[in-house]
Amino acid sequence: MACTFDIARVPFSTFESWMSFAIPNREEDLFFRDHHNGANNLCPLSVVVDGQAVKPETTARPWVLLLSHGDGQIEICFESPKTVRMRGRGIGLQFGGRNLAYSEGPGLVTLNKPHSRRYGIEMLHGSVELHQQVETQPVFPITVEVCPADDGCWELAMDEFWSTWVRPDRRASFGDCLASAEAAFTGFLDTMPAARPQDEETRALATYVDWSCTVGPCGLLKRPAMFMSKNWMCNVWSWDQCFNAMALAKGQPDLALDQMLILVDNQDEFGSYPDSVNDLKIHYNFSKPPVHGMAFKEILGRMPEPPSRDVMTTMVTSLSRQADWWMTHRRLAHNRLPHYLHGNDSGWDNSTMFAGGVPLVAPDLAALLVLQMDVLAELTAELGDGDKAAEWSTRADSLQEALLDELWRGDHFVAKLANDGAIVEHQSLIPWLPLILGERLPEGIRVALKTGIEGHLTEWGLATEQVDSPRYRENGYWRGPIWAPSTWIAVEGLDRAGFHELADTVSERFCRLCGKSGFAENFNALTGDALCDPAYTWTASVFLLLAERMFQRQTL
Numbered sequence: 226m227a228c229t230f231d232i233a234r235v236p237f238s239t240f241e242s243w244m245s246f247a248i249p250n251r252e253e254d255l256f257f258r259d260h261h262n263g264a265n266n267l268c269p270l271s272v273v274v275d276g277q278a279v280k281p282e283t284t285a286r287p288w289v290l291l292l293s294h295g296d297g298q299i300e301i302c303f304e305s306p307k308t309v310r311m312r313g314r315g316i317g318l319q320f321g322g323r324n325l326a327y328s329e330g331p332g333l334v335t336l337n338k339p340h341s342r343r344y345g346i347e348m349l350h351g352s353v354e355l356h357q358q359v360e361t362q363p364v365f366p367i368t369v370e371v372c373p374a375d376d377g378c379w380e381l382a383m384d385e386f387w388s389t390w391v392r393p394d395r396r397a398s399f400g401d402c403l404a405s406a407e408a409a410f411t412g413f414l415d416t417m418p419a420a421r422p423q424d425e426e427t428r429a430l431a432t433y434v435d436w437s438c439t440v441g442p443c444g445l446l447k448r449p450a451m452f453m454s455k456n457w458m459c460n461v462w463s464w465d466q467c468f469n470a471m472a473l474a475k476g477q478p479d480l481a482l483d484q485m486l487i488l489v490d491n492q493d494e495f496g497s498y499p500d501s502v503n504d505l506k507i508h509y510n511f512s513k514p515p516v517h518g519m520a521f522k523e524i525l526g527r528m529p530e531p532p533s534r535d536v537m538t539t540m541v542t543s544l545s546r547q548a549d550w551w552m553t554h555r556r557l558a559h560n561r562l563p564h565y566l567h568g569n570d571s572g573w574d575n576s577t578m579f580a581g582g583v584p585l586v587a588p589d590l591a592a593l594l595v596l597q598m599d600v601l602a603e604l605t606a607e608l609g610d611g612d613k614a615a616e617w618s619t620r621a622d623s624l625q626e627a628l629l630d631e632l633w634r635g636d637h638f639v640a641k642l643a644n645d646g647a648i649v650e651h652q653s654l655i656p657w658l659p660l661i662l663g664e665r666l667p668e669g670i671r672v673a674l675k676t677g678i679e680g681h682l683t684e685w686g687l688a689t690e691q692v693d694s695p696r697y698r699e700n701g702y703w704r705g706p707i708w709a710p711s712t713w714i715a716v717e718g719l720d721r722a723g724f725h726e727l728a729d730t731v732s733e734r735f736c737r738l739c740g741k742s743g744f745a746e747n748f749n750a751l752t753g754d755a756l757c758d759p760a761y762t763w764t765a766s767v768f769l770l771l772a773e774r775m776f777q778r779q780t781l
Contacts, residue, residue: 228429230285234743234759235434236455237290239303240409241441243342244385245455246270246290246301253280255292257320259341259385260440260452260459262505267338268324272299273317273370281316287433288406292316304382304395304402306441312350312380312399317373320346323366326355334369335390344383345390351379410436416476418773427740428772431765434744435469438762439480444504447490448483452503454758458746460501463488464513464572465763467520468710472766474527481524482532488517489543496550500569511569514590515551516714518544518597519661534608541604545617548597551590552620557643561627562586563594564643572710573689573703577651577696584643591628592659595621599665625665636673652694653703654681658714663721671722678715679727686734687712688750699749700756706747707738709767716771729778732771739768 236258238245245258254269271278272292281292281299292299297315304310311318320326325337332348334355346353351374358366373379382395396402413436420428439451451469452459466484473481488498491507500511521540525531532540556563564584568574571587579585598621606614632638638656640649657677660666666674681687686707690697697705712735719728738753744764745755 228287228426228433230430230433232283232285232290234755235285235430236437236760237285237301238437238455239288239306239406240413240436240439241449242303242306242437243440243443244303244307244309245437247456248283249456254321255281255283258455259338260455261341261443262459262503264455264457264459265338265341267341267344268320268322268336271319271321272297273319278319279316287410287437289403300399300403302399302402302406304405305393307385308393308395309383310380310396310399310402311371311383312378313371313373314378315373317379318371320369320371322368323358324369326367326369328355329390336369342385342387343390344385347382347384347392349380349382349395350374351381353381413477418472418475418769419776420769420772421776421779424736424740424772424775427736428769431739431744431768431772434760434765435472435762435769438760440504445491445502445507446487446504448487449480450487451480451484451762453763454746454761456758456760458758458761460503461487462501462513463498464516464710467516468713468763468770469766471520471523471527472769474524475529478528478530478532481528482536485517485521485524485540486536489539492543492546495554496546497554498547511567512555512565513570514572515547515593515597516710517547518600519593522596522600522603537604538608541601541608544597545601545605548594548601551594552624555584557584560586560643562591562624562631565590568703571655573653573655575701576653576655576703577690577694578640578649578653578655580651580696581640581647581649582642585640585649586632586643587640587655588628588632588638588659589655591624591632592662595625595628595662595665598624625662628659629670633670637677652691652696654678654687654689654711654715657681658711658718660718660722661714663718664723666722671724675719675722675724675727678719678731682731682734683707683750684734685738685748685750685753687715687731692750699751702747702757705750706756707735707750708747709735709761709764713767713770716774725778729775732775736768736772736775739764744768 233248236245236247243260256266259265272281279294281294284291290301299313301311334346336344352372354370356368414432417432450461470481470484491499499507551563564586565571566583568579598617602614602617657674660674689703690705716728742755745759746757746761
């Protein structure tokens with residue numbers, strides 16, 4: 226499967242590595258980067274011909290990055306998550322910028338990047354020179370120049386380490402590294418959800434985005450974690466992970482469970498999941514909507530075998546604590562329904578639903594909690610606790626009754642302020658998403674919600690704010706652009722409610738959108754152009770889920 230990509234949009238990396246190569250913000254320089262506590266441009270890489278820096282042509286595939294100029298070429302691949310191999314012929318390479326660098330023996334240089342890691346550069350062929358930039362600073366700043374041997378070729382290995390470099394066992398040849406890297410990617414690709422022939426090329430790139438954005442255990446992350454991106458969004462956000470886990474569940478079940486268990490690892494004493502976490506930082510300033518029960522049920526349905534009883538017990542306990550947190554700590558004493566305290570809590574950061582203020586009682590929050598309680602009722606019964614299962618079932622029914630009593634207005638849902646009950650009307654997609662409750666809802670409500678979703682449909686998919694709204698913005702984050710998670714929730718709701726043809730339409734348009742514009746954080750609802758971060762994992766994961774759905778619909 227041919228899979229090439231633009232590293233000005235999609236970084237070059239590998240599974241479980243904290244390193245990458247990219248052209249951030251479409252700057253001219255190619256940067257060597259790492260992702261500990263964010264995206265860090267460690268140093269620019271310059272291609273050198275006759276002592277002068279030249280701009281190379283770049284070609285990226287999942288297992289190799291090629292830099293070409295004239296007849297010269299540099300190949301870069303990952304031997305392992307912690308080791309990069311490079312070789313060149315006819316051209317040299319320079320690690321530029323303000324480096325703290327020093328020689329530790331013939332052909333061995335260390336780049337020490339404060340607040341990040343150290344990188345040992347071992348020349349396997351050719352030589353390396355250090356160029357001091359400021360005479361009064363003998364060790365900083367320094368550039369590192371890789372020079373060809375007499376045959377015009379060079380080769381090096383670069384190892385990530387923290388305090389002490391120990392030479393790792395290396396593969397015998399660069400060709401072995403390339404073959405291993407290609408096999409690692411294609412093996413992962415083989416496990417991803419199936420797609421129609423017209424979606425295969427997009428499926429391969431979506432798989433690469435997810436595969437390459439996964440980092441290994443480090444610091445606060447005790448298990449492999451799929452970051453949202455290796456462009457800028459180098460964190461685990463606690464609803465983004467759920468969509469990634471669903472896409473992984475069928476072919477990579479252990480990795481899928483890891484994405485859910487990362488949240489469990491970092492759940493606080495009250496039952497709240499963190500807003501985000503990386504290897505060094507965690508915060509609970511915001512929450513995220515409780516899609517977790519719904520997602521876990523989907524994961525279980527996609528896994529080839531059920532998890533162990535220990536994992537099931539852990540997840541049920543955690544999801545129970547999360548649901549109780551919402552109903553205890555995010556519900557005022559006089560209210561039956563829970564509330565959000567910020568747009569970020571809903572995942573829809575700047576949605577017009579929040580224009581009237583907070584605390585805000587919102588229909589999507591209650592609907593998602595009803596689903597979570599339903600899942601808990603089912604799973605606690607499977608674990609043998611019939612009394613607890615009955616309790617969760619009763620709580621789900623009571624919460625849905627409150628949702629319909631307080632927020633349904635005959636043909637649509639509203640939000641309301643928790644303190645005084647003031648009604649908030651808006652033209653966001655949010656009030657139509659309780660359709661996720663499917664057959665739990667009366668038929669008339671299901672039809673009305675379907676009609677509302679149709680009002681957000683454009684040529685490319687579902688706008689998060691109606692395009693004729695005075696608050697609609699083409700690049701307005703959650704005030705207009707198409708997003709992957711809202712698309713998936715809408716499609717799932719349409720399917721659960723029996724509106725499969727409209728679900729087909731939304732799925733088809735989203736797949737076509739990704740084929741056109743890649744896996745951006747969001748998209749212009751009218752043009753389909755990519756917006757914000759251009760290589761976002763939950764977009765890739767939702768594409769994989771919807772492409773598989775269309776593959777399955779094709780075979781019916």
